Amino acid sequence: MQLSGAEIICECLLEQGVDTVFGYPGGAALNTYDALYKYSDKINHILTAHEQGASHAADGYARATGKTGVVITTSGPGATNIVTGIATANIDSIPVVAITGNVTTDQLGRDSFQEVDIVNIVKPITKASFLVEKVEDLAPTLRKAFEIAQSGRKGPVLVDVPKDVTANKTEFEVVKPKEVERVSIKNPEKIKKVQDMIRNAKQPIIYAGGGIISANATEIFKKFAELTDIPVCCSLMGLGCIPADHPLCMGNIGMHGGYETGMATDKCDLIIACGARFSDRVAGDRDKFGAQAEIVQLEIDEKEINKNVKVSEYVLGDLEYILEALCDGMEQQNHAEWLETLGEWKHYLDNKIPADDKYPQPKEILGALNEIKSDDDIVATDVGQHQMWVAQFNKAQTPRTLLTSGGLGTMGFGMGAAIGAQTAHPDKRVVLVTGDGSFHMNLNELVTMKSYDLPVVILVMNNTVLGMVRQWQKLFYGNRFSQTDPHRATDFVALANAFGIDGMRINTKEDIKPVLEKAFALNKPVLVDCRISPDQNVLPMIPPGKTVNEIITEM
Incomplete structure (x- = not known):
């Protein structure tokens, strides 16, 4: 069937299972918004007050569902206003597809009204960015954008569509989306080695990151933690990967984490990093972080291996596959004594951090x-x-x-x-x-x-x-x-x-x-x-670049 580029955008969104988009209209996106009017019974559009709000809404939608969030804006400032939202999604590995309008192809590169080279602006903060110059390329590009956003380490992709491309017509056929190809384990020979490290460890910890949630691997992760009987210290992005009231959950790790998670990092003999990137807010002094321990990194993105902290071993691939392989053949472990010590540390700061009774806490x-x-x-x-x-x-x-x-x-x-x-x-x-x-x-x-x-x-x-x-x-x-x-x-x-x-x-x-x-x-x-009080502080606090041995408990 012959469809305009704007109609193709809507059809591709439906192909991908998208029923909600966030955005703000403008001149270069008028054809797209006219098509959205016709498709309003199938695609729910949320109009925000500002494009940045729309980009964060698409991000929040993706975080809350695991689906790809979609933001649609016009050209120029409409496009640049979503840059912060795209950068936010990128560093946290959130799948978002941004569709921006632009001036007509014959006006590109002429400093036309509300023209900006958004494709190059966002290159450092996206998995990919595309300029579509022919309507025939629009559907394949959009399909590729959704595939890239959800494959491997997830993240945002931008597709810039000039106004004439949304007006021009071409043949369109509905194509069933390909199943996202999951990343197999790249070095399966390391599984037995890591299992042996777990068996030999007396005081291990798991450093759990947002990659567990991104991989939809929370069930197998919980099984792995319980089977190995290893306490779980969560990064900010990893909170929720195991129930907060689970006996193995030690809570947040890092600059404002608990005393017990800081001490666990300092005294453990094995750290298993699951979908975590050793951020500076966690590994303050990267040379001293877990220096006494062996460190194993379970990761989908090869660029993260040894990037921030040098590791003893690593397994590369989809986290769900890795955790399933590590559970296979692993006997039930027991670290009761270690967990008891952590439990004592958990109460070390009780009554040591002063409270202000004048204000609500x-x-x-x-x-x-x-x-x-x-x-x-x-x-x-x-x-x-x-x-x-x-x-x-x-x-x-x-x-x-x-x-x-x-x-x-x-x-x-x-x-x-x-x-x-x-x-x-x-x-x-x-x-x-x-x-x-x-x-x-x-x-x-x-x-x-x-x-x-x-x-x-x-x-x-x-x-x-x-x-x-x-x-x-x-x-x-x-x-x-x-x-x-x-x-x-x-x-x-x-x-x-x-x-x-x-x-x-x-x-x-x-x-x-x-x-x-x-x-x-x-x-x-x-x-x-x-x-609340203007003098209410967040404590405890490990100063930047320091270790738990320099923890601040009062000010």
Whole structure:
């Protein structure tokens, strides 16, 4: 059948099983949006307030579902406004396909109105980027984009489509998408070697990263951890790969991880890194990180092997295949004594970190949230102190229920991510935990939440300062609070009301439970202004480039 390029875009989206896209229209994308109007009974389009919000929403949709998120924008600023969202998805290995409009092919390279070379702009932050100059190439390129986004180590792909390509017509035939080819184990001879290392270890740990969730390997991972009886220390992206209340789950590892995970890293004799990349926020001093231990890396991306930390052995391939192979023939292991030691370390800092009784505590707010929400409800965060409190105190029981910008650390990510997750899962509740600094960056997306009646509960940890940067200024810059006490007069409750959203406040400890219960009971978008202390710190903290031996427990 003869179809226009714009219609081909819609048909290809349907081919790929896409039923929801996020975006913002504009001149160069008008043909595409005209086609979306005709396909509106099959493709749900969520109009955000800003293209960055749309890119984060596509990302959040992908994180919450495992599917490929889709964002559609116009040319020029419409395209450049999604760059931060693409970079966020790229470093966290999230499958997103971005479809941008551009000026007509005869206007390319002439500094035309709203023209930008987005294909080259995003090359360093995508798995691939394509400019489609002929309508005949459009369908094959889009199919290739989805295949690349989901294959191997997942990530974003951009397809730039000039306006005349969306107007021109060509023959189109529906093609059933190919099954994504999974990566087989590249060095299977290493499996027995790693099994022997596990058998010989007395004090092993698993360093669990986001690759476990990305590979949809949480069930086999749990089996592997239980069979080997190895405690699990999760990166920020790995939280949820094993239930938070599982006896083997030690919680978050790294700069703001628990004392027990820091000590485990320092005293273990074997580290098994599963889908983790030894980020500087985990391996502060990379020369000393696990220096006393053998390190095994289980990884799909060969470029990550020995990139940050030198490893003793590695197995390369799809993580699910690797874990299945490691379980095959492995006897039940027992590390009861080691686990008991870790349990003692878990309580080492009890009562050693001072609390401020004058204000509601983030720990108490998140503790109450754990009691109210279900295990399948989703928590999205922005970036800063609140993000680390969520890592410490939120109980992520199931995969894909914690959405956070791990690698790029994108303030403003959470609003879009919450929109994407709530759109994907109307049967679940989504909670956005943010700080007043991050919230100010993309608060315009309140209009999107209201427009689509998305029942997101927004908890603004409002300390009136840029908390994490200010904490570093206390520790490393002699209390010189340069531009971290902005003296903003924003009334978040009044702001929410201006967008047509209910607003509430938590001023005291006594407010916490009743206010959160009321917010959840409303079953519509609601903002809760949580008035916490400007001097509330995230502790413990391992300074950058240091080890657990230099951990900070009070300030």
